[in-house]
Amino acid sequence: MSGPSGLSPMTGGFPGDRAAGVWGASDTGRRNLPFFEDPAHSELILAHADTGFLPLKYAYAGSAAFTHAALASTEGYHSVVGTAELEVGVLMEAARGAAPTQVAEIGPGTGEHTLAFLTLLQEAAAAERARGTAEFPLPPDDARQAGFRYLGLDFSSTLLTMARGCLATGLAVDGVPFGPFDVRTALWDVEQARTDRVGAWRRDSGPVLMCLLGHTLGNLGDPVGALRHLAASARPGDLLLVGLTLYPRDASPDAILAPYLNDVFTAAVLEPLRAADFGAEDVLFEVRRRGRAVVGDVTFARRVDKSGHTYRPGQRVQCFFSTRFLPNEGLEIVRQAGWTVQSYAIDQPAEHLAIVARL
Ligand SMILES: C[S@@+](CC[C@H](N)C(=O)[O-])C[C@H]1O[C@@H](n2cnc3c(N)ncnc32)[C@H](O)[C@@H]1O
Known part of the structure; x- marks a missing residue:
């Protein structure tokens, strides 16, 4: 009470x-x-x-x-972290026809949100390929050749182990089981400094999508500093997806x-x-x-x-x-850290904000 x-x-x-x-x-x-x-x-x-x-x-x-x-x-936690639907929706709007195939996520937690996000992202990418609207269309039966790769980065090695286990249980793309999806993890304290791990893991070509989901950013002492560390670990052309919880407009x-x-x-x-x-x-x-x-x-x-x-x-x-952010504050934090906002969306009860930006 x-x-x-x-x-x-x-x-x-x-x-x-x-x-x-x-x-x-x-x-x-x-x-x-x-x-x-x-x-x-x-x-x-x-x-x-x-x-x-x-x-x-x-x-x-x-x-x-x-x-x-x-x-x-718990339900309370889910009410704070927001949904993969909002995140994938705004991402596909910003990266139309070019769904990212390299995803580096900071703070996957138990991996459940990640699993929901990657599942929806793969479905959206597969739908683009089926419609022939993908920039680089792939044979529909060859999701593996798309080279989908995921890098989970976290302060907690125990959570990274949990997240790997969670991802190994679930994801299937066009009937292709999660197995061929290349999943790696590495320790990183995003509050401390930049990391070389993203550069060492990525392919030479194509952008990396860097994700900070579930209001992880709102719990850090210096959110702009953390996003600068992400920028310093990325390359020009890379994408950023941030999920934030908003200050309630109508509630007490x-x-x-x-x-x-x-x-x-x-x-x-x-x-x-x-x-x-x-x-x-x-x-x-x-x-x-x-x-x-x-x-x-x-x-x-x-x-x-x-x-x-x-x-x-x-x-x-x-x-x-x-x-809890106001929408403009969330956008400003991303801009201050050197990212250019491409698109953003707020869910129906105006509780969550998802932002896509490019370096
Ligand atoms: C609130 S949980 C969010 C988990 C997940 N993204 C979700 O939406 O449910 C925060 C995550 O960020 C990680 N984290 C917190 N501080 C961190 C830091 N300084 N560096 C790297 N990871 C951190 C935690 O270990 C945890 O995985």
Whole structure:
């Protein structure tokens, strides 16, 4: 429940066990034993907590990938990430007759959104070929020769493994199973710097479509900086597809809190702290609205000493930040990062914006 000022009640500790219903039996061990996928994350998380700001990327890595997967199966999460229909629709409008065959995606998460997106993209490309409107028509029975390739890039190696598994289960193009589709993954922190991985993976000819879907951009501290890193990793002529969540036009301002006022979300955000061995009694968690953003803060309930770091009662750490854009803001962020907007679309309830831009 949200109070008049947009405050949610403070909740103590880690609700992971209360959210246990979302876990399958085989995940029980993982849920009970939080883990880092990179031992360096332990000290990095403590150092970030010292500064009062813990980047959200840690809430996707190691055991946090599993709490994220639980969150990604909720209706609230789906209401935030938007649909592949909107994204593919605007992409095909901008790249008419030239559906991209090289897709590099930053932040595929569990891979479910990616699977829906690639499925629709392949269907749209196949329809173009069947109509004879494709710029480079292919024999209809030879999707493999199109050289469709996908590169998933993420901070979380655990999520990349999940995404690969998800893609391996599902995609079929004109009856051709997903197998021939070339799927690669690589680690990349899009907030840190550019990457060479896209250049090393791409073919010499043809544009790459770079995707940042599911409002991933809205959860980053510096969205323009991240898009600049994408631009610096791409070539002139490459395409960018961004999916963003909009600030609701008609609903009450606090409506943006709704997807976050539940134990599954709290467990997902707090999992890095649980992995860093903080106890349920050490922290209180609060979600509130700040302007057009949702902010999640941890407050230490008592003094905690850990590996040379000291946290005092009342000390706060911001663990979550997700802003809701106005349409023009979304377009401006893309332009500021050096991309030229080609096309954009807003869905019917005006909740999501998909933007296609070219470098
Ligand atoms: C909100 S999830 C979105 C997942 C998916 N695109 C969807 O629509 O459901 C954010 C994704 O971005 C990744 N991510 C977050 N911060 C990142 C960073 N700094 N560098 C690379 N990937 C990051 C996460 O690991 C996760 O896969």
